[in-house]
Amino acid sequence: MNEQPNLQQFVDHLSSYSDDNAQTGGRVPGPSSSVGEIGTVLEIAGSGSRIAMNVAQLHALAEHQDPSIAMAGQVGSQVKMKVGSSWLIANVRTLRADDSDDGVIAHVDFLGEGQNASGGRMVNFRRGVTRYPIPGSAVFPVSTEDMRAIFAADDSPHVEIGTVYPTDDIRGALYVDPMLGKHFAVLGSTGTGKSTSVSLILHRISELSPEGHIVMIDPHGEYSAAFKDCGELFNVDNLQLPYWLMNFEEHCEVFLTTDGAERQRDADILGKILLAARTKGKNLEQYGKVTVDSPIPYLLTDFSQILTAEMGKLDRAGDTTPYQRLKNKLDELRADPRYTFMFSGMLVSDSMGPFLAKLFRLPAHGKPISIVDVSGVPSEVTSVVVSVLARMVFDYAIWSRTEAQRPLLLVCEEAHRYVPKDENSGAQAVRKILERIAKEGRKYGVSLGLITQRPSDLAEGVLSQCGTIISMRLNNDRDQACVRAAMPEGARGFLDAIPALRNRECIVCGEGVAIPIRVRFDDLEPEKRPASSDPSFAALWRETGGEEGIISRTIKRWRGHGR
Known part of the structure; x- marks a missing residue:
């Protein structure tokens, strides 16, 4: 009821812009041209606001040479408002047409604020809001230069993983200490590039910390190819997991x-x-x-x-x-x-020390990651093997508290297998230890990375223990709702874009980033990619010859392995 006068005043206020634009033949201002206000604040709430924007001006900006300004007003774009000597940055969550005027009403979520510098530029962006605009305040588009200030990484240890949407050169960074200190999750439906993206993140962390300590549970044998040059690879042939380590x-x-x-x-x-x-x-x-x-x-x-x-x-x-x-x-x-x-030989030696040293990369010798391929483990005991490995990580952290600290990162692929929502699904030992790491791990220097294509099948509360969520495209409504529920209110506008993400694009929210961002992952070198690419049926079905040899060799391996 109260928004109509404000919107009408705003449209009247902008009528001169439309006239000027028509007189200039609709010429688009260049990136150095100052861009005027595109809207006005209608209503303020604690975490967000409603603003009115003029459709004609948004159309006029759509061909702007600055891609960030050209995105002005679209869902997922950013806008800014002047409050005293600061710029308040907000993310556009929803748009709807206003019935009575040539305008749209947008719901926006506040992200943070920066200082107003010369020429209307923004510097020193920080997450959080200290002052709010009042209704009637002007709304402006965010430029690429503003985006640089928003997403510029500070001196804290960080890794760059890709470019921030919609720009071509602004880098998206993950802050390593906050991300690992409060756990993280990588989510995405099958075929979205999840495994390659996980490899990219772990490679960048390994490059930053070549003496780190990372243990990855690999249920499909995908990641050995990606880390053969910078990690220690374990499988049923060389794991030699002593049975007496089981509790x-x-x-x-x-x-x-x-x-x-x-x-x-x-x-x-x-x-x-x-x-x-x-x-x-x-x-x-x-x-x-x-x-x-x-x-x-x-x-x-x-x-x-x-x-x-x-x-x-x-x-x-x-x-x-x-x-x-x-x-x-x-x-x-x-x-x-x-x-x-696991149950090998009649003689048993106390191999716990060498086993932990090798598994936890103590010392790492420039190979900070252990890939434990459990694809060859009999399915009846896979969950027990994962339980023992996860518990070794946690128990070592607890009992080494009086020593020089060596934080450990445990990355668990297909996490919904081991921490399922169904509490009666068996395999309780692995569920208990992973839930305990999620709740208590950071006290002891243990970080948990959960990777899953079905977040809705994860146990209640485990996802919400992850301080950083990296979500790729999720096609299932229940999965989308689960991620939305686990994230803070200010990130909701970004999460609404999850179904529309392209392959190898993601939304990153939480502790590991200054503000929620949409990122296009960097291309990873072929030798660092996991063996997870989908087969081309059309191409492979054209190949013939050698089938007898394929079958005989396959049967020999099949029978010899006993699976």
């Missing part, structure tokens, strides 16, 4: 096959035997208090002998059933070649 809960997930009351009974027996195996023949004074969770080496032969001895103490044959189940499972694990990477 009691992880032992239960591997060894127990029952449910309900039977599972609880089996777990009690497993706990008793496991503790006896961990302590057998040990000088316990060097360890202090030993529990079923203590990562102390034990022999599978000792475990089997203790199990057999306990079974022999029983009077009735019926009571031996749970023991027999455990024995059968143990024999199965030791005999199955798929589990060699």
Whole structure:
């Protein structure tokens, strides 16, 4: 009701501009020409405002030589308002036509403010708002020069990942300490260039910190090709993950096959035997208090002998059933070649120190990232393997607090597999440790990077623990709503653009950027790209010849691997 007089006054005020524009034949001002106001403030709220803009003037600016000014008034563009000696910057979230005038009403979200310099330029931009404009204040387009001031990276450690939309040369930067200090997530539907973009970010961080400590869980074997020259690569052939590093809960997930009351009974027996195996023949004074969770080496032969001895103490044959189940499972694990990477050999040495040093890159020797390819791990224990690796990261951080600090970054691809929304989906050990890292990791110098194509399938609250969200195109409405709910109010206008993003474009919001930005990722060198490109059916289906050899070699690998 109250906006009509303001809008009418504004349209009258701009009528002279339209006349002048007509008299000059619609010539477009050059980038050095000063551009007048394009709107006026109608209403102010804490996080945003409503402004009125003149359609004729917006059309006149659409061919401006400055691409930022040419974008003026469009959804996702920025506008500025003068408040005292400062410029207040806002992002256009929505537009609607005004029924009674040649104008549009825009909802804008405030982003931050900068100082007004000579010639109307803006300098020293900072996030946050200290003073608000009053209704009736003039609204101006943001120029590329203003954009440089807004997005210019300061001296804090940062990595450049691409160019800020809609410019061609303004660099988009991620501030490393805020991004890693409060976790981050990379989201995007399949085919949007997510894996390549993750590789780009990790390469830039590795280049900035060649003595860093990054562990990446790679469920599809994509990233080994991208980091073969600057990382340590692990798979089932060389991982050699000791089974005795598992805690009691992880032992239960591997060894127990029952449910309900039977599972609880089996777990009690497993706990008793496991503790006896961990302590057998040990000088316990060097360890202090030993529990079923203590990562102390034990022999599978000792475990089997203790199990057999306990079974022999029983009077009735019926009571031996749970023991027999455990024995059968143990024999199965030791005999199955798929589990060699974890349950290998009869002799056990205390390899925990060398294993952690290699996995955590301590020291890194210029190769700061470990890629753990779990694609060859049997599906029954994949979640346990990821649980052990994630827990090693967290527990090391906790128990090394009195030492010189070595912060660790754990990057988890396909995160919705391991922290699913469904709490009854099994694999509780990995879910618990990743949720704990999300909540408590930053206290101990552990950062979590979650990568997923289905954020709506992630457990409640995990995404909201990520201080920086890098969202590529999401095609699913539920995924879009999930990301929107996890982000602050001021970023909503940017998030509305998620369905319209091109491949290898993203919206970055949160701690890792000064303000929300839309970025086109840089091209990555071919040798640094992951092996994740989609096959060309049309091209590959034209190729023929050698099928017999392909099939025979495939079957040989298939049978030899046992998967």
